[in-house]
Amino acid sequence: MRMRLVVAFIFLFFVLLLSRIYYLSIKSNIYYEEMAKQNAIKTRFLPPTRGLIKDSKGKLLADNDLGFSIAIKPYLNIKKQNQGLLDEELFVLSQTFPDLNVTLLKRNYIKEDSYYNQDFIDIVDFIPYGEMIPHFSQLNLRENLQITPIVKRRYPYGKLASHIIGYIGKANLQDMNENEIAKLTNYTGKSGIERYYNEILQGQKGVREVKVDAHNKEIEEISFQKTSSNDISLTIDIQLQSFLSELFADNAGVAIIMEANTGAILAAGSFPEYDLNPFVTGISVQDWKELSNSPDHPFTNKMVNGLYPPGSIIKMGTALAFLNSRSINTATEFYCAGLIELGGRNFRCWNRSGHGDMNLKHAIAQSCDVYFYEGGLKVGIDQISSTLGKIGFGSKTGVDLPNEFVGTVPSKEWKMQRYKQPWYQGETLNTSIGQGNFLVTPIQVAKYTAQIAVGKNVNPHFLKEIEGELDENTRKEYQIQDKEEDELFNVFEKSQLPALREAMLAVTKQEGGTAYRFFKDLPLSVAGKTGTAQVVGFSQAEKRNIREKDLKYYSRSHTWLTSFAPYKKPQYVVSVLLEHGGRSISSGELTAAIYRKMLAMGYFNEN
Known part of the structure; x- marks a missing residue:
């Protein structure tokens, strides 16, 4: 009787062992393949360009100025081997654009820099197109800098019809939680038409999927869905x-x-x-x-x-x-x-x-x-x-x-x-x-x-x-x-x-x-x-x-x-x-x- 129990126990043990091996080697294969795929493919959501606002005869009441944002590579402050690189990049930027407040830029960078952040850290929201172009090639060669085309809202008529048109401003935490586009652009309509028709004017995001290697370097573009935007015309003359x-x-x-x-x-x-x-x-x-x-x-x-x-x-x-x-x-x-x-x-x-x-x-x-x-x-x-x-x-x-x-x-x-x-x-x-x-x-x-x-x-x-x-x-x-x-x-x-x-x-x-x-x-x-x-x-x-x-x-x-x-x-x-x-x-x-x-x-x- 005892011998039978021992044999039964050994048999049950091997059945469980074989079941686990089967699960790990075959059934889990699909899951781990998907995980590996996610590790190899990086999805990036692209912020749309905000739509234009026109008067009844097509004159622009709100448009977008083309410019560039500047971001700096992470870990330049927290890793010892990168000591001095942050100050070097900030010095280059201050020499190129004398109006920048280097102390403020450094403070903002340090606030965002951490081992959990793998993305470049934005430090300059907007440099006008004309100011950046003479320096673009030189700055773009620096591996610690990321220069990205961006647009900034502009109101050509200044204060004219200000209460009708309204304005956009930096999105707060609540805006970002409620609106995924605001999270991408960091801006949302705050008053007037800009706020009332924000859902329309903000446009639709784009999606870009790329294959990356172990060092997070892009190898191949897999898919690309472009952004779209919507303009509105008003009845005002x-x-x-x-x-x-x-x-x-x-x-x-x-x-x-x-x-x-x-x-x-x-x-x-x-x-x-x-x-x-x-x-x-x-x-x-x-x-x-x-x-x-x-x-x-x-x-x-x-x-x-x-x-x-x-x-x-x-x-x-x-x-x-x-x-x-x-x-x-x-x-x-x-x-x-x-x-x-x-x-x-x-x-x-x-x-x-x-x-x-x-x-x-x-x-x-x-x-x-x-x-x-x-x-x-x-x-x-x-x-x-x-x-x-x-x-x-x-x-x-x-x-x-x-x-x-x-x-x-x-x-x-x-x-x-x-x-x-x-x-x-x-x-x-x-x-x-x-x-x-x-x-x-x-x-x-x-x-x-x-x-x-x-x-x-x-x-x-x-x-x-x-x-x-x-x-x-x-x-x-x-x-x-x-x-x-x-x-x-x-x-x-x-x-x-x-x-x-x-x-x-x-x-x-x-x-x-x-x-x-x-x-x-x-x-x-x-x-x-x-x-x-x-x-x-x-x-x-x-x-x-x-x-x-x-x-x-x-x-x-x-x-x-x-x-x-x-x-x-x-x-x-x-x-x-x-x-x-x-x-x-x-x-x-x-x-x-x-x-x-x-x-x-x-x-x-x-x-």
């Missing part, structure tokens, strides 16, 4: 954009010029603007502080991130709410004595003497506040806030710029949710004339004006065309989608829009209209609405950055003028906000000058 920038001069604010029917934006600016180019490689601390501390907020894209009370430009929307209630029609009159008393408080009209009897047309043309106070009390805040929300206030327009704000349309529900307080009738009066807690963005105002002009939903946008090989899903994702007309205005509301447009025409073309003096001699039928937005106050941080002598200016109200033309067949919307009423020009003068320029450029085919 850089010539008109340039005029807009010159016209604003030292004034702060926003201007938007948009096709009324399509929402295509021809020119738009958030002023003051700033030069985009320094942000590509990194702006200096001093310049950053100067821009950040400016009370005119040049970094803020006021088109989509500026929140302002709409003031009287909202009165067409409020009037539509009145008409929707069916308790007020276009002929209904309210008497304006210059103020209305409510709860022991006087709510005044801007005309302290009063306007007398006012119907809808005259109330909009002369911007009578009392008419809207009386109408607001009669109709109530529920009807007003509902109509204003329906036509786009308190929600995003969908414009293709990042981080669009929604603003605030005050209502009973909004106040209770935010402040846990009941609604008061005095707040209805303030909301009716666009004051109080009512906040809008300039892009919302442009959209609102276009919708009144053409009677349908309008989608503001900057994208004209994507040029490149995109998959169908990505192309559809960024395609501007038109919405059906009936999604915005019902049949009754559409029937009331002509009365609102006629009232807006009276603002500019009827004596007594609040913008009559600016447009009376303009050979174009412009319909518009003026407004004033009160400045509530400053934060302590803002107050520290304002000189005492400038406090009076920064306390002045902002002024609006939103408009469309021609009156009978609307083609374009022009919406202007001048912060603090403007330093050197009024919103009326600025708007009239824009229309004159557009006439001279041939934008209008009829009056």
Whole structure:
């Protein structure tokens, strides 16, 4: 019995041994062959060149400068046999390019040099093509240096349209974790179109497979898949954009010029603007502080991130709410004595003497506040806030710029949710004339004006065309989608829009209209609405950055003028906000000058 057990054990042992030998020699052969193949084949992902950004006529708004990066072989600092080689290479570079900071380059190299790093270490991000070419052959012969062709983003127009175009900057760790292209290029879109369309502009990576020997030296190229890039064209006309920038001069604010029917934006600016180019490689601390501390907020894209009370430009929307209630029609009159008393408080009209009897047309043309106070009390805040929300206030327009704000349309529900307080009738009066807690963005105002002009939903946008090989899903994702007309205005509301447009025409073309003096001699039928937005106050941080002598200016109200033309067949919307009423020009003068320029450029085919 014992002998049988011993024999059985020996037999089992040999079976297991033979099984293991079979596995190692045959079954594992495929695995180790694959491992050997991976050791012999090196895969390198190639960074794509970022796509170009063009204006509507093909002029370059963002392109790429050709240059070279410089990297140094690893282990020159940590291996004794390489002692002195790092300093030698840095000395050669300093003699070739005297502007390089050798101390900083050495510090950055040492930080990355380790036994775990087998790749060349980047130390110089960009040397312009013209500076490198005279020295390229000589430097390329040095085995410890690696000279690689590279491109750097360039913005030919500097600060022009800066808030639209945006800029790219160094990718952070989160960018690299979320985006493999950013990991390859070390750059990503940070603001504006560069950020919104980053997925398209960054292009697609290339792949190169090569066979290497034991010393990591390339022997043979096995496969190569080239990179690809996508360009985009915008709707803006850089010539008109340039005029807009010159016209604003030292004034702060926003201007938007948009096709009324399509929402295509021809020119738009958030002023003051700033030069985009320094942000590509990194702006200096001093310049950053100067821009950040400016009370005119040049970094803020006021088109989509500026929140302002709409003031009287909202009165067409409020009037539509009145008409929707069916308790007020276009002929209904309210008497304006210059103020209305409510709860022991006087709510005044801007005309302290009063306007007398006012119907809808005259109330909009002369911007009578009392008419809207009386109408607001009669109709109530529920009807007003509902109509204003329906036509786009308190929600995003969908414009293709990042981080669009929604603003605030005050209502009973909004106040209770935010402040846990009941609604008061005095707040209805303030909301009716666009004051109080009512906040809008300039892009919302442009959209609102276009919708009144053409009677349908309008989608503001900057994208004209994507040029490149995109998959169908990505192309559809960024395609501007038109919405059906009936999604915005019902049949009754559409029937009331002509009365609102006629009232807006009276603002500019009827004596007594609040913008009559600016447009009376303009050979174009412009319909518009003026407004004033009160400045509530400053934060302590803002107050520290304002000189005492400038406090009076920064306390002045902002002024609006939103408009469309021609009156009978609307083609374009022009919406202007001048912060603090403007330093050197009024919103009326600025708007009239824009229309004159557009006439001279041939934008209008009829009056």
